[in-house]
Amino acid sequence: MDRQEQIDFILDHFENPRHKGAMPDADAAVEGGNPGCGDIVTMYLKVDPQTGRAEVTFEGTGCTISQASASYLSEHASGKTVENILALDYNDLMDALGREIVQQRTRCATLSLDTLRAAIHKRERELMVKADS
Amino acid sequence: MTNSTVPQTTRSLDVRAIRADFPILNQVVHGKPLSFLDSAASSQKPLAVIEAMSAYYRTTHANVHRGVYTLSERATELYEGARKRIARFIGAKSSREIIFTRNTTESINLVAQAWGRANLKPGGEILLTELEHHSNIVPWQLIAKETGARVRYLPVDGQGILNLDGLDALLTERTRIVSFTQMSNMLGTITPVTAIVQRAKAVGAVTLIDGAQGVPHLPTNVQDLGCDFLAFSGHKMLGPTGIGVLYGRRELLEAMPPFMSGGDMIRRVTYESAEWNELPWKFEAGTPAIAEGIGLGAAVDYLSGLGMDAVRAHERDITAYALERLAEVPSVSIYGPTDPDVRGGVATFNLGRVHPHDVAAVLDSQGVAIRAGHHCAMPLHEKFGLTATSRASFYVYTLPEEIDRLVDALYTAKSIYAR
Numbered sequence: 156m157d158r159q160e161q162i163d164f165i166l167d168h169f170e171n172p173r174h175k176g177a178m179p180d181a182d183a184a185v186e187g188g189n190p191g192c193g194d195i196v197t198m199y200l201k202v203d204p205q206t207g208r209a210e211v212t213f214e215g216t217g218c219t220i221s222q223a224s225a226s227y228l229s230e231h232a233s234g235k236t237v238e239n240i241l242a243l244d245y246n247d248l249m250d251a252l253g254r255e256i257v258q259q260r261t262r263c264a265t266l267s268l269d270t271l272r273a274a275i276h277k278r279e280r281e282l283m284v285k286a287d288s
Numbered sequence: 289m290t291n292s293t294v295p296q297t298t299r300s301l302d303v304r305a306i307r308a309d310f311p312i313l314n315q316v317v318h319g320k321p322l323s324f325l326d327s328a329a330s331s332q333k334p335l336a337v338i339e340a341m342s343a344y345y346r347t348t349h350a351n352v353h354r355g356v357y358t359l360s361e362r363a364t365e366l367y368e369g370a371r372k373r374i375a376r377f378i379g380a381k382s383s384r385e386i387i388f389t390r391n392t393t394e395s396i397n398l399v400a401q402a403w404g405r406a407n408l409k410p411g412g413e414i415l416l417t418e419l420e421h422h423s424n425i426v427p428w429q430l431i432a433k434e435t436g437a438r439v440r441y442l443p444v445d446g447q448g449i450l451n452l453d454g455l456d457a458l459l460t461e462r463t464r465i466v467s468f469t470q471m472s473n474m475l476g477t478i479t480p481v482t483a484i485v486q487r488a489k490a491v492g493a494v495t496l497i498d499g500a501q502g503v504p505h506l507p508t509n510v511q512d513l514g515c516d517f518l519a520f521s522g523h524k525m526l527g528p529t530g531i532g533v534l535y536g537r538r539e540l541l542e543a544m545p546p547f548m549s550g551g552d553m554i555r556r557v558t559y560e561s562a563e564w565n566e567l568p569w570k571f572e573a574g575t576p577a578i579a580e581g582i583g584l585g586a587a588v589d590y591l592s593g594l595g596m597d598a599v600r601a602h603e604r605d606i607t608a609y610a611l612e613r614l615a616e617v618p619s620v621s622i623y624g625p626t627d628p629d630v631r632g633g634v635a636t637f638n639l640g641r642v643h644p645h646d647v648a649a650v651l652d653s654q655g656v657a658i659r660a661g662h663h664c665a666m667p668l669h670e671k672f673g674l675t676a677t678s679r680a681s682f683y684v685y686t687l688p689e690e691i692d693r694l695v696d697a698l699y700t701a702k703s704i705y706a707r
Contacts, residue, residue: 162704192645192661193675216675218643219705259652263645 161253165223172222174212174229181212183278187270189262194221196267198229200274207236211271220252220260225267227251237275243268300601301594307685309334309590320655323690328473328501328634328681329659330523333587337527340586341579352578353552353569367578370585371568377588378518379509380535384567387534387541388581392500393423395519395534396467398571399496400427402547403465403517403540407494410436412464415493417442417450418671419472419479422664424498428467437464444671448475448624455487463493470502474665474679475624476607476634478506485514494540500524504683505603505632507596516540522580526684527587531580534571541567548573591684599684603633606682610635610691617698619706623677633682639698642705644678650704651678654697656690 156164178184178199188195194217201210211232213225228248232240245265249257257264307313310332315322324332350360352367368383375383389395408414414428418441425439432439440458443451459466466488471478481502485495496517502508503518504525510518517540522531536544546553546564550573555563564570591599608628614620619640625631639647644660651658659679662669669675680694 166704192643194645218645220646260645260649 156253158253158255161256165219165252165256168223168226169219172213172226174233175214175226176212177214178210178212183274183281185270185274185277187266187273189217189221189266192218192221192263194218194263194266196221196225196270198225198267198271198274200271200278202237202278208234209237209240210234211240213267218260218263220257220263221266224248224252224257224264228267228271232271240271241275299605300598301684303602303685303687306334306594307687309336310685311335313685317655317657318653321693323656323693325680325682325686325690325694326657326659327683327686328524328679330529331504331526331683332685333528333583334526334590336590337583337586341528341583344579344582349578351575363578366585367576367581370581370588373585373588374533375535377592378503378535379511381511382538385535385538385541387536387568387571388576389519389532389534389571390530390577391521391523391532392498392519393427393532395517395532396424396496396498397427398534398547399465399467399517399519399536400431402544402571403494404428404431404435404437406543406545408432408435408437408464411462412437413460413462414439415442415458415463415466415468415488416440417468417479418444418668419448419450419469419475419477420467420665420668421469421473421498421500422666423500424467424469425667442468444477444668447626448472448477448668448672449630450477450479450484452480452483455484459487459491459493461491463488463491465494465496467496467498469498469500470508471505471632471634472624472665472668473501473634474663474668474677475636476631477625478502478630478632481513481515489514501632501634504591506600510535522584522587525584525587526590527584528580530577531584533584538567541571546573547571550574552576594684602684603682603686604628606686606688606691607631607633607635609688610680610682610694613691613695614698617695617702619702620698623672623674633686635680635682636677637679638674638677639701640706642701644676646705647678647698647701650701651694651697654693654700656694656697658694 181199182201184199186197196215199212211229213229312332348362350363352364371386372383375386488495495515497515499518499520503520516537518535523529553565553573555565621638623636648660
């Protein structure tokens, strides 16, 4: 994709967000934010116990890059296993969003991934607590 | 657009000549000439400041207040000479009333800790305003928690102008200190300092002025203002980072315990106890920022050379022009006072529902540098129902054509976001 196509890709996710909305029966929901700029995303995670596949949605407000990133990630991570999601790193997200566009705002770009990881760890902790009791 | 009011440079300052003193401004960013519109965050430095610091390091550096040798004496002379010029710049009676700190934040913390701990008790009140920067809120919240005192706020109206009608109800014999900004960093509101100080004095309260935005841009004389303390930063007034000032009235400073302790702030130390040095060194523990102090002295000389009345007149004109041009852009909302006579060189706005960081990123691609975010004034943003804003801010080197570039870049942002 050239620069303009990459901008269009981000704007499309921002204006027509995928998987946006609260998930009332989520296994875990975690809110993350960049206090410097006021970007906020809440990532919702549910894992199908039969297939091990995740369903991911988000809610949030903030700049184009933070919200487009959350939309892209929710779409991209849904249907994957938790292990596959944990294997995603910043570089995958930066490449998907367009490194040239987001390189000066990596915190906005990676907020969704950090928050989704936190949701995965929260779910795991809760499963362990359940198993203990 | 009414071209009649468009200044060529401005009436008051020869901005093109001034810009020759600021080499950093003469550069290209993303293929466009740099328009630096973020001086409220930190100003650029003239050659006079850069060269004063460089010459000091090349020819004169040694630790101050120590030496019996020539170099140390010369360094001390330069450093203390800067203190004297800064004292004159703000009309202090004596340079002993000028304490060097790191910045405004440290100056306010010094008062909150050293004065606050000795003077605040349960039932006592600290009066701030809703305009304040975090650095004039959080130090008071901390000392209030520690001492049992209570923090109260003088409200602002919809334009961010202080509502003085509420002042009498808030100012009582319980009010121990009134600490407020000379000029809002978010909205540019210039506050009626003298009026508030007089009324605070009438109930026996001590007054601290946060001059971080005021001192660099407005003629400021502590005798005229009548305040007890004035805090400001070097880096916002053409000086270097790492140096700030606390002006304090001598009687108050004499009565206060030290803030930080160590070398240089003592007269005599035994293994059991210590006697404090005299003012201002009582409040300056450790080796100070010598080159930065000298740099700030040069900055003050530069501003004095321009004349602070001319600086203010220039910024008033530039601000009026910016508010007028921004108002032409459809879907731009402007925040803060509409009257440039009570507004410093700050234009705060939003472009429709486009996030300020997105606005700033597009502007950057056009060479225009502005600040986006909450500008360390989260409570004030919340008050206006905002999470973030864009802020363009101006100084002695700002040209009207830079405002034009800002407006052009906003149209670029609109074309990207309002498809």
